[in-house]
Amino acid sequence: MKSNQVPDLAQVNKALQAQAVKALVDELRLLDPGLVLTQEPGELEKLSRDFYDFSPVLIPQLQEHRAQLAVFASKVEQVQLVAGACARHGLPLTVRGAGTGNYGQCVPLEGGVVLEMRGLNRVRQIDPETGVVEVEAGCSLAALDQQLAAAGRALRMVPSTMRTATVGGYFAGGSSGLGSLRWGFLRDPGNLLGLEVVTVEAEPRLLQLDAEASAPLNHAYGTNGILTALRLPSTEAVAWQQVVVGFQDWQQALAAAQLLPQTAFFLQGLTLLEAEVAAAMPWPPGCPKCPSEQAAGPEHRLLLWVGPDALRSPGEGAPGEGAPAEGALVAWLGARGGEVRWLAPNLPGPGLPLREFTWNHTTLHWRSNHPDWTYLQMLLPQPEAPCLGALRQRWGADLLWHLEAVKHEGAARLAALPLLRWQGQAQLAELIQHCRELGAFVFNPHVLTVEDGGLGVIDADQVAAKAAHDPAGLLNPGKLRGWLSR
Ligand SMILES: Cc1cc2nc3c(=O)[nH]c(=O)nc-3n(C[C@H](O)[C@H](O)[C@H](O)COP(=O)(O)OP(=O)(O)OC[C@H]3O[C@@H](n4cnc5c(N)ncnc54)[C@H](O)[C@@H]3O)c2cc1C
Structure with a gap:
C-alpha cells in the first residue's frame, strides 16, 4: 500500500474478524472437544438464511451476509461457552432455531458466529x-x-x-x-x-x-x-376437527368469518381464502380441489378448527375423516351460504394438515407458482367490510385476500395477509399508505428491525434488557433499532 493511500476499513475489519474467528475456534476446540462446529461454505450459507425471499425488498439487503462459523449447541453449558468466547473475542453472535423466520430475523448482518439451538431440545x-x-x-x-x-x-x-x-x-x-x-x-x-x-x-x-x-x-x-x-x-387437549367450507359469495363468506367468533361454537382457528387463492392451494388428499364439483363457480374457502361437539349428530361420537357433515355448525353455515366440503380430525404425524394452508403457509403455496408475488400483514379495522371493499376496488386482481381470525386486546378481530403482485417499492409504499389511511394496522414484513416490523416504536424495556444481557451489542447486530439509535 502506498503511504498516502487510505486503508479500506471494511477490509481491515473483515481481516480482523477472520483472525478473531480463528482464535475462537481454537479456544472452543480446547474447552470442549465434543462441540460440533462448521466452517464449510455451503453449510454457512444455509445457516445464514431464512425465508426472507418472500420479500423482494429484503433479498438484496440480506443475500450476501454470511456467518464465518456455525456452532451446534446441545447443552446449556455449551451455550455459555460460546457466549463467553464471543464476548472475549468481540464477535457478533446470532442465535438460530429452525430458520423459518420470514423477515431475515436470523441472518447474521455482521457475520461472526451462528449458534444453532436444535440440539437443546428436552x-x-x-x-x-x-x-x-x-x-x-x-x-x-x-x-x-x-x-x-x-x-x-x-x-x-x-x-x-x-x-x-x-x-x-x-x-x-x-x-x-x-x-x-x-x-x-x-x-x-x-x-x-x-x-x-x-x-x-x-x-x-x-x-x-x-x-x-x-x-x-x-x-x-x-x-x-x-x-x-x-x-x-x-x-x-381437544380433538379439533378440521373443516373446509365453500362459499360462492365473498360477502357471505366474510360475514360468516366475522360472526363465527361471536358464537358459542368452540373454535381454535378460522382462515378465509379468496377464490383465486383457494384454487391455487394443494388441498390435502381427500379434500376436493377448488372449485369443487358441487360448486357453481369460483369458490371462496373458509377453514375452521372446531370442537367435535359442533359436528356431532345425536348419539354419535366424534366424526372421522370423510364422515358426512352434520351437526349444529353445519346447519349454521348452510343458513349463511356455506357448504362443508371436507372434514377430518386434526391428528399429528405425516400427511398435510389444514394448518399448513394458513398464516404464511398460504403465502408459501401461492408463491411456489407465482414467484413474482409478495405479501403484506395487517390487522383490519372494524367493521372490516368498508376497508376491504376500498382495497379491493383500488387494487383489484393485484391484491388477493387471505384473512385470519385473532383475538386482539380481548376482542375477536380479523387479520389479513394479502398476496400482492409485485410492481416495485413505490407500489408497496402506496399500498401500505392506503391501508393505514383506511385504519388498518400494518405489520410490515419488508423491514429488518424488530420495531419497524411491529408497532413502529422503540420499546425502552427491550433496549434496557440488551444493555443488561449483551452490553457489547454482539447479539444479532442491526435488528434492534432502539439499540442502534441510542
Ligand atoms: C411458511 C411460513 C409460515 C409461517 N407461519 C407463521 C405463523 O403461523 N405464525 C408465526 O408467528 N410465524 C410464522 N412464520 C414465521 C416463523 O415460522 C416463526 O417465527 C417461527 O416460529 C420461527 O421459529 P424458528 O425456530 O424457525 O426460528 P428462527 O427463524 O431460527 O429464528 C427466529 C428469530 O428468533 C431468534 N432465536 C431463535 N432461537 C433463539 C433462542 N433460543 N434465543 C434467542 N433468540 C432466538 C433468531 O435469532 C431469530 O431472530 C412462518 C414462516 C414461514 C416461512
Whole structure:
C-alpha cells in the first residue's frame, strides 16, 4: 500500500474478524472437544438464511451476509461457552432455531458466529397440576405438543411451521398462529411465564427470569439474550376437527368469518381464502380441489378448527375423516351460504394438515407458482367490510385476500395477509399508505428491525434488557433499532 493511500476499513475489519474467528475456534476446540462446529461454505450459507425471499425488498439487503462459523449447541453449558468466547473475542453472535423466520430475523448482518439451538431440545417438566411446561429452547413445537398430548394437554397456539420451528425461535421471532383466535398474540401477558437466559459477557450468567422480566425478550429477535429454556402455560387437549367450507359469495363468506367468533361454537382457528387463492392451494388428499364439483363457480374457502361437539349428530361420537357433515355448525353455515366440503380430525404425524394452508403457509403455496408475488400483514379495522371493499376496488386482481381470525386486546378481530403482485417499492409504499389511511394496522414484513416490523416504536424495556444481557451489542447486530439509535 502506498503511504498516502487510505486503508479500506471494511477490509481491515473483515481481516480482523477472520483472525478473531480463528482464535475462537481454537479456544472452543480446547474447552470442549465434543462441540460440533462448521466452517464449510455451503453449510454457512444455509445457516445464514431464512425465508426472507418472500420479500423482494429484503433479498438484496440480506443475500450476501454470511456467518464465518456455525456452532451446534446441545447443552446449556455449551451455550455459555460460546457466549463467553464471543464476548472475549468481540464477535457478533446470532442465535438460530429452525430458520423459518420470514423477515431475515436470523441472518447474521455482521457475520461472526451462528449458534444453532436444535440440539437443546428436552422437555424438562410438565406440571400435572397446572399444565405449565418447562422446555429447552431448541425443542420443536411439534415434539413439545406431542409430549403435552400424552399428558392430556396442548400448546395454546402454534405457527403453521410447527412441524419444524423451535419453541425459542417462535417466541423470539414469531407472533401468532393457529390458536390466536382463543389466546391472542405471543406477546399478550400470560402466554410466556418465564425464561432461562444466557448473557453475552466474558463470564456469561445463567438467569432465571419471571414473566415480567421475560416480556422484553419476547419477540426481540434474539437481540437481548439467548433463551435456553421457556416456561409456558398449556391448555386442555381437544380433538379439533378440521373443516373446509365453500362459499360462492365473498360477502357471505366474510360475514360468516366475522360472526363465527361471536358464537358459542368452540373454535381454535378460522382462515378465509379468496377464490383465486383457494384454487391455487394443494388441498390435502381427500379434500376436493377448488372449485369443487358441487360448486357453481369460483369458490371462496373458509377453514375452521372446531370442537367435535359442533359436528356431532345425536348419539354419535366424534366424526372421522370423510364422515358426512352434520351437526349444529353445519346447519349454521348452510343458513349463511356455506357448504362443508371436507372434514377430518386434526391428528399429528405425516400427511398435510389444514394448518399448513394458513398464516404464511398460504403465502408459501401461492408463491411456489407465482414467484413474482409478495405479501403484506395487517390487522383490519372494524367493521372490516368498508376497508376491504376500498382495497379491493383500488387494487383489484393485484391484491388477493387471505384473512385470519385473532383475538386482539380481548376482542375477536380479523387479520389479513394479502398476496400482492409485485410492481416495485413505490407500489408497496402506496399500498401500505392506503391501508393505514383506511385504519388498518400494518405489520410490515419488508423491514429488518424488530420495531419497524411491529408497532413502529422503540420499546425502552427491550433496549434496557440488551444493555443488561449483551452490553457489547454482539447479539444479532442491526435488528434492534432502539439499540442502534441510542
Ligand atoms: C411458511 C411460513 C409460515 C409461517 N407461519 C407463521 C405463523 O403461523 N405464525 C408465526 O408467528 N410465524 C410464522 N412464520 C414465521 C416463523 O415460522 C416463526 O417465527 C417461527 O416460529 C420461527 O421459529 P424458528 O425456530 O424457525 O426460528 P428462527 O427463524 O431460527 O429464528 C427466529 C428469530 O428468533 C431468534 N432465536 C431463535 N432461537 C433463539 C433462542 N433460543 N434465543 C434467542 N433468540 C432466538 C433468531 O435469532 C431469530 O431472530 C412462518 C414462516 C414461514 C416461512
